[in-house]
Amino acid sequence: MSASLLVELFVEELPPKALKKLGESFASTLADSLKAQGLAAAEAVVTAYASPRRLAAHVTCVAPRAADKQVAQKLMPVGVALDGNGQATPALLKKLAAMGLDAAVVPQLKRAPDGKNEALFFDTVVPGAILAVGLQKALDEALAKLPIPKVMTYQLADGWSSVNFVRPAHGLVALHGAALVPLCALGLNSGRETQGHRFEARVRPLSIRDADSYASQMQEDGAVIASFAARRAEIVRQLHAAADQVGGGVRVIEDEALQDEVTALVERPNVLLCQFEPEYLQVPQECLILTMKANQKYFPLLDAAGKLTNQFLVVSNISPTDPSQVIGGNERVVRPRLSDAKFFYDQDRKKPLAARVEALNRVVYHNKLGSQGERSEKVQMIAAAIATLLDGRLEADVTLAARLAKTDLLTDMVGEFPELQGVMGRYYALNDGLPVEVADAIEDHYKPRFAGDSLPRGQVGAVVALADKLETLVGLFGIGQVPTGDKDPFALRRHALGVIRILVERNLPLHLDALLVVAAGVRGFPETIAAQVGEFIFERFAGTLREQGYTPQEVDAVLSLRPQRLGDTPKRLAAVRAFASLPEAASLAAANKRVGNILKKAEVAAVPVTNPYLLQEAAEIALNAALAEVEPAADASFDAGDYAASLQALAALKQPVDAFFDAVMVNVADANLRANRLGLLARLQRAMNRVADLSKLAV
DSSP states (O other), rough: OEEEEEEEESSSSSOOHHHHHHHHHHHHHHHHHHHHSSOOOOOOEEEEEETEEEEEEEEEEOOOOOOOEEEEEEEEHHHHHOOOOOOOHHHHHHHHHHHTOGGGGGGOOOOETTEEEEEEEEEEEEEOOHHHHHHHHHHHHHTTTOOSSSOOEOTTSSOOOEESSSOOOOEEEEEETTTEOOOEEETOOSEEEEEEOOOOOOOEEEEOOGGGGHHHHHHHTTTOOHHHHHHHHHHHHHHHHHHHOOOOOOEOOHHHHHHHHHTOOOSSOOOEEEEEGGGGGSSSSHHHHIIIIIOOOOOOEEEEEOOOOEEEEEEOOOOOSTHHHHHHHHHHHHHHHHHHHHHHHHHHSOOOOGTTTTGGGHHHHEEOOOOHHHHHHHHHHHHHHHHHHHHGGGHHHHHHHHHHTTTGGGGGHHHOOOOGTTTHHHHHHHHHOOOOHHHHHHTTOOOSTTTTOOOOHHHHHHHHHHHHHHHHHHHHHHHTTBTTTTBOTOOHHHHHHHHHHHHHHHTTOOOOOHHHHHHHHTTOOOOOHHHHHHHHHHHHHHHHHHHTOOHHHHHHHOOOOOOOOOGGGHHHHHOOOOOOTTTHHHEEEEEEEHHHHHHHSSOOOOOOOOOGGGSSSSSHHHHHHHHHHHHHHHHHHTTTTHHHHHGGGGGGHHHOOOHHHHHHSSSSSOOHHHHHHHHHHHHHHHTTHHHHHOOGOOO
8 A cells, every 4th residue: 555655864964055955866866766666656746855964755655566567578580580480490499498488478479560670579577666675776876866065985883884975874764654664775774763953852862653744753853844945934934033023124134045055054943133243334244244144154134225234143053941142152253253354354445456456467367368467457458448439538437447456356355255356346446535436347347247147337337347358258268268068167158148248238339349359459369369259259149139038030130140239139139020020021031041042152242233224124123123212211220220110111122022033034144134133132132131131030
């Protein structure tokens, strides 16, 4: 009779950052193996449990024995098994004998196609797996496939044997309903006893009655919330409740990764409110928040305006009647961390950023690309060139920001907390009395750091960020450090996406190829490197646009023209989508493709000029007249940036284009006549393909 199954592995404290994945993998692999063996129903519900000291899985609808299976066992090809009279050959008889059968079963054998030939099959019944055997196999598979970040080797109790696992294991529970399932793993034999909370369990050891009572027994008698998800939800609930109790609009910092990590550190959470001395709030809040979260796993509290308060929340693993000792201990622990941050901040401000520029020459950027000082000079040159293209009035601020952008790497604060690079540069720039635009640019030149990150706040920041990313791309491509497959050690894909986002979302009137040529020239690389980087950026751009919901045909139509102002691309795509919905679109796209093929095969490159005196056929005269009417309107709309209107104007060409291809032969013997018709088609192609290559829309 089917029943629920529970398997728990009790271990020493598991690595917190890996716990969630370990728990999910253990449960899913175990259940999948049981289902594959026919021991668990396809609709069985799988529940993963993971706490700092245990991995467990609960699976419903598990049978004590899998159903027998009827299997058609392939023997050999018919041509080998039977002779010309249909009698069994010695080869077949030998095969049957090896299976414990004789010639009497030959009439029962079945013929069935096997590729191009026929083969003989013997129907046999395979007994279903017994739970104890099948579960042992499933457990071994689950343990082997665990995504263990780093394996430990430890000795077993016998003092001789050793085991490789994520942490030393001390207990194994395996219950089918209330019945014990005999298993062996990691030198342990299965039982029904486990351990609850290290300090607060009511019962030690804890004997699990049956599989379905596991979670409730662990919580009631063991003082452990075994479910990772339930424990995390309880932590979040308590965090918000504690913040609400403080009042005044105070809220807890939301950090998914920190919530996961803290969930992996406690078995029964207890959130406590702590505080530190207000004097530490003089330090930039990013520093205090980072040290509390990264080093102490605390949750800082922000006021209604988003400013850091001197209160924070601790998720404790114990719930004493008087929590003052726990609160006091955490407050004592955080004080030296905050003192260090204040010391670093005070020391760093004694020396202006400009005084650190020279020292950048002693910091290696890349052994083939020189020092950070040399790189900083290259970024300044590229940034100045971009500023000149945009607005010459930006050049002084842009050059200053680019010159100082990397200097905070040499500060004590960034040395302690590399995550604060740029952030601290802004604070120190303001402390030095520099313009806000320059200070913002020093912080923002790293942006966007990741998908969904904000863009630089102002034009100065956007220019320096562009220059920094372009220099990185061109420099590393220039020395052959090109991303391959899933390997991208210098995050060049992220830099390319940053360039794309700045150009598109800020709609900057800059040409990509021109920017890359400038960057390559500053680095002393040939324009072929600029072209290589441009191809790389357009590949990333195409992928990004497809992720945004544009079809591959729409993206290919627009990007195949390599539009240099990336900010125009959304308008071009919208225009292509609107054009594709017109009834004339399919015919014009097909005609465009045909025109392209004709011009490609022409012996001489066609010049888009038409001599009206060489037009003979009525259809080519009509097409020339239609082009003369459509071209000015389409070009005017294009020049005004109204790409949708430019494409819609082309709809009037459908009838004359169709008539031309029905009635006119292009490749005639007369060379002048042929050249004139090719020129007419070249004009047509130019008119149709200014916004996008419409031939890419042809089905």
